[in-house]
Amino acid sequence: MRLCPGGPLLVRGADVVRDEAGVAHAVTRPVVAVCACGKTGRPPWCDGTHKVVRRG
Amino acid sequence: MNLPEPRGPLSAAVIASLRGGTPPEAVAVDEQVPVLSDEDAQLALWVLFELHFRGFDDVAGDREWDPALLRLRGNLEARMEAELREATRPALHAAPDSGDLAEDLFALVAADHGPSLASYLHRHATREQVLEFLAQRSVYALKESDAHSFVLGRLDGPVKAALAEIQYDEYGGGRPERLHSTLYADALRAAGLDDTYGAYLPQAHVETLAANNAQAVFGLRRRLRGAAMGLMAAFEATSSLPCRRIAAGIERVGLPAATAAYFHEHVEADAVHEQVAVRDVCAGLVAREPRLRADVLFGVAASLHLDALVGGRMLARWGAAPQVADGRRSA
Ligand code: FES
Ligand SMILES: [Fe+2]
Ligand SMILES: [Fe+2]
Numbered sequence: 001m002r003l004c005p006g007g008p009l010l011v012r013g014a015d016v017v018r019d020e021a022g023v024a025h026a027v028t029r030p031v032v033a034v035c036a037c038g039k040t041g042r043p044p045w046c047d048g049t050h051k052v053v054r055r056g
Numbered sequence: 057m058n059l060p061e062p063r064g065p066l067s068a069a070v071i072a073s074l075r076g077g078t079p080p081e082a083v084a085v086d087e088q089v090p091v092l093s094d095e096d097a098q099l100a101l102w103v104l105f106e107l108h109f110r111g112f113d114d115v116a117g118d119r120e121w122d123p124a125l126l127r128l129r130g131n132l133e134a135r136m137e138a139e140l141r142e143a144t145r146p147a148l149h150a151a152p153d154s155g156d157l158a159e160d161l162f163a164l165v166a167a168d169h170g171p172s173l174a175s176y177l178h179r180h181a182t183r184e185q186v187l188e189f190l191a192q193r194s195v196y197a198l199k200e201s202d203a204h205s206f207v208l209g210r211l212d213g214p215v216k217a218a219l220a221e222i223q224y225d226e227y228g229g230g231r232p233e234r235l236h237s238t239l240y241a242d243a244l245r246a247a248g249l250d251d252t253y254g255a256y257l258p259q260a261h262v263e264t265l266a267a268n269n270a271q272a273v274f275g276l277r278r279r280l281r282g283a284a285m286g287l288m289a290a291f292e293a294t295s296s297l298p299c300r301r302i303a304a305g306i307e308r309v310g311l312p313a314a315t316a317a318y319f320h321e322h323v324e325a326d327a328v329h330e331q332v333a334v335r336d337v338c339a340g341l342v343a344r345e346p347r348l349r350a351d352v353l354f355g356v357a358a359s360l361h362l363d364a365l366v367g368g369r370m371l372a373r374w375g376a377a378p379q380v381a382d383g384r385r386s387a
Binding site: 028031 | 166221229295296323324325326327328330332
């Protein structure tokens with residue numbers, strides 16, 4: 001697990017990621033980016049929105 | 057696929073040589089004309105590079121290593137590299153140097169103000185224009201990320217592992233039906249377009265060919281491995297947000313969900329890929345080989361430059377004003 005400055009949390013080797021509401025999301029990639037900025041349009045995953053937030 | 061129709065004397069000489077099994081006829085080239093905007097030269101390059109990818113049904117396999125063809129290609133590649141270095145000089149001159157390469161790369165991408173095709177597709181494009189965009193894009197997307205795989209054998213340790221991680225995801229994570237190139241073929245079919253490999257090569261703009269060729273110019277040459285990874289990283293880092301816009305545009309004009317699905321997948325996938333590509337591949341590579349820093353930056357700037365050409369061409373063709381840049385595209 002690694003936090004990218006200003007961006008998401010990269011998670012490797014997980015089978016499932018739980019969002020804030022406790023809902024389980026299956027992991028289908030070797031690495032996933034979990035939103036850490038709270039602004040993503042598709043939680044729990046990062047969708048790049050943190051860049052707009054950071055710049056705007 | 058079969059060999060395409062030529063677009064000028066150079067591609068005609070290459071295609072005739074491949075078809076006839078004969079050495080390529082010498083063609084007088086006008087070195088004043090930039091290779092980047094010469095569709096004859098770009099088609100010749102595309103055809104020569106394709107020998108290393110899927111090949112052509114009407115060409116003998118060993119022509120891939122024909123010395124005369126390689127020499128011809130090498131000349132075109134050298135000119136294209138020189139033109140790209142020249143075109144990216146101002147952007148690279150202004151590039152930040154904070155000591156943190158990952159931050160510098162993201163900043164270089166964020167500072168780019170090229171025309172945004174994605175914004176236009178999102179809000180304004182007609183259904184016909186969206187279809188035209190999908191057809192142009194197929195020249196790359198049906199061989200999506202393949203050029204970067206050539207670089208794997210030239211890397212080592214954590215950098216190799218990081219690139220392999222990206223490629224495994226591009227290649228469906230063990231599920232062939234999830235190969236990004238297959239998702240793109242599905243997207244084309246659902247939109248009523250031809251999903252045959254190379255089907256839209258005859259319509260490919262010179263900018264589309266050049267952007268596609270640049271991946272091979274960098275990816276097939278060990279010396280340019282830094283540029284290849286910079287190009288790949290910029291591609292990934294200009295994808296998530298634009299793909300969301302493109303998916304919305306596809307839905308707006310009423311194309312099927314399977315067409316939008318490819319772009320939805322890239323919103324999520326490339327939000328991961330950009331982090332791994334910038335931090336683990338590019339910054340990791342430069343940590344091991346510090347003298348590759350300039351080439352990594354060059355690759356990023358080249359990607360932004362080529363992308364602006366591709367988008368600018370399509371927007372101009374549609375009579376659209378350049379849209380505000382938003383960190384474009386998908387990989
Ligand atoms: S961290 Fe990327 S959208 Fe929140
Ligand atoms: Fe992809
Ligand atoms: Fe990607």
